[in-house]
Amino acid sequence: MSEPLPPVYDPFLTEPKWQQFWQEKGFYQADPRAPGESFSMVLPPPNVTGNLHMGHAFSFTLPDVIVRYKRMRGWNVVWVPGTDHASIAVHTVLEKQLRQEGKTRFDIGREAFLEKAWAWKEYSQGTIIGQLQRLGLSLDWSRLRFTMDPGLNRAVIAAFVRLAEAGLIYRGEYLVNWCPATQSAVSDIEVDDREVQGSLWHFRYPLTEDPSQYVVVATTRPETMLGDTAVAVHPEDERYRHWIGKTVTLPLKNRQIPIIADPYVDPSFGSGCVKITPAHDHNDFEIGKRHHLPMINILNPDGTINEAGDPLTGLDRFVARQRVVAWFAEHGLLEKVEPYTHTVPYSDRGGVPVEPLLSIQWFCDVSGMARACLQASVEDNSPRFIPERWTKVYTGWLEKIKPWCISRQLWWGHQIPAWYPIIDGQRLPDPQAFVVAETEEQAYEKARQKYGQDVTLERDPDVLDTWFSSGLWPFSTLGWPDETEDYQRYYPNSLMSTGFDIIFFWVARMTMLGTYLTGKMPFKDVYINGLVRDELGQKMSKTKGNGIDPLELLDTYGTDALRYALIKEVIGAGQDIRLPYDRTSKTSSAVEAARNFANKIWNASRFVLLNLQDKTPQSWGSPDPSWLEPADRWILSRLHSCATQVIETLETYHMGEGARLLYSLIWDDFCDWYIELVKPRLRDPDQATPRQVLACVLEQILALLHPWMPHITEEIWQRLTQANQTTSLSVQAYPQPDATLINPALEQDFALMIQVIRTIRNLRIEAGIPPGAKVPVIVQTHEHLSTLRPLQSYIQDLAKVSELSLVAEAPSVSQVAVGVAGSVQILLPLQGIVDVGSLQRKLEKDLEKIHKEISSIQSRLDNPNFVGKAPPEILEKNRHQLSELQQQAAILQQRLHHLQ
């Protein structure tokens, strides 16, 4: 136990050791039968693709602070880890691999593809789990889940069947964002808007009854004209009023299409006429529905023009675009072409523009669920968002809720449990002709009842949107739909901690599905963390390549340093944070500062351990109160008042503030002052009291800091208590502040003492006294005599004073440097030749500053409004300050006279 510790803390030696220890001993394994109020969370499951990024490190460390705190406070804690199958992301990875082999997924088939996907998942999940463990997160690994585990698949199927049986699942025609490259519908979130330099083509559509007249319509996608079924104008637009109801002849197609009136059209933009392509544009789709226009789909799934687009059938959409333009030009119907910058939605993974495409998809009617969630939010503020302002974002989205397209034309994921009846080898024409069931046998049973004995079935090949399974995550991970012990004990979750970017996609889906399927809001609080931005304040993104690799910083500074830096150095309340980073040296000043803090703790602990004579805090026992010196009582007061505040910050999710409070307690109060104050007493090996205080304060500091820096605190605590890995700091009780030990008056006395010491140190430097030399000092004060007397030896030690005269009246000494601390006068007698000019300049400088403050306070006190209306304690404070400043001025003035 007593081998000396190295003077530099090495996180790489200790961190893996404790991570392994925590895991092997199962300290974070929840026991639903154990006592304690439940505190439950599920980890937002990272995708089984790629690596952990800075956002993960940030948004997972924050809740870990809370979880570790709650555990130490005696709550029955569970934090369930897991990973997400991420249909689209995995498809991207695997299809890219296949492409390199010159193949597509269709070449190898569904089964072989899924085999590859599972293999990928095994590999990738291992990587991610390893990285999560490196962050020191106190997750319950025995409950590790994956969104495609059999149990979770069962939950997905059960949820789908329940929703279908309630009539909330249907198939419908809808404009989806279609990615021709991957031939699947993609959700809005999977679309990436890019600004593109394009053109705006203006076409003439001749009036049917008089082809010499025409309307001009503009488009950025000329090929869509093949599917035009109307031209729209604003109902009040005088220019076109008389044309409403007439028809134009669609060029190239020779189709007569009506001119309709719709308020959507902005008369001030372009010609005020809009071509309407209901099957290929979201707005046009809405207009088409309003006016019962035909919807003509002109595209094949691969992005080529279909039969409806005759005569351009078979051409790629971009080739068709050129042909259309050329045709209009040839026929004198191209009014003009303008260069035009606009945003084009690109498919994230396909890398090509998505095409709004009319197709039949599966939908979930979430309007009722959204209403229920809105009601819960408005009436009960449930769930409660932290920071609160996100509530509006959440409810705003629920108010504008749209049907949720839940089908994806992919293979990796939960295949939709729906079967189509086949009668006489034919699918029925009715799109709603399907059966939904948990198993194929049950599907047959249902189908036979509905469609007769001869029916056969064909399962829908599509998989569900990944968010469908992650929407069940807070309860599917706990065993739902079974009423398991875990589910009963830990559902609903206490807290959901995640980023604002997925409030819509994930949080809202969880609340909607959760309230509908379980009857309960899936979590009480939602903590929304900001983004980690790069050193220039920009959002880190794959496309910009400006990500900062957390693993690199972990390798350089260790886990505790990164955790602490992310939370303390840079966090605001739910605000984005910016991480200082030097790309050439791959260093971060913020993380380095946190590493230095760890090192400071390490060395302070070395000092304490060195002085404990191989005994533990427990064997030293509590100090006898009657033996405590002022310094002991002071550090205990600081410890307990700080602990009170730290607990308050944790209870209100102000983890950054808590981190800062502890920084100052440890570095300033404990290291800079208490340890220095206690050193003289430690020279006597028989002095027990300072050793007892050091031991118990250190132990409590370690416990207080543990949620932020779990590894170093565990390492030191194990040595300090000689626990010998029988238990862990992470399951010890969090320090309970004792209000009787908090002594504000004493803390004030120490503040004055510190000021006096600093003034003496400053005077020594001004007077050019060598750092090591001890000098006599006179401290003069009327009102603080009794305060400073018991602290006299501290001042003497820390200011290197040979002889300290503490007096009520100042003696007349001429050769002297003077300073003031409050109303306390400090005199440093000078020997030998003195630079009178420099002393004078310093005095004049001090005086000037004081006079400025005096006049400011004086004018305030001269204001009758202030005197009449300000609260008495403020008035008192001002008067006190004024009198103190006046005393200071008098002292300095007098000394200035003496010099002259």
Added chain:
RNA sequence: GGGCGAUUAGCUCAGCGGUAGAGCGCUUGCCUUACAAGCAAGAUGUCACUGGUUCGAGUCCAGUAUCGCCCACCA
């Protein structure tokens, strides 16, 4: 076009009614037996701008500007 944030020391950020703080950086002096990843001392700010409320405003209100984010996007 709507909504939301931010704007405080050279840099990154706290403070959110009583007259400005931290870390990094900078200056000076120290290898003082826990720590040079350190110790001590020091310099640095019309708290974006304009009004308002108030005895008193980085702190509350309104507006302006700049930056950023989200949502909706004019074909």
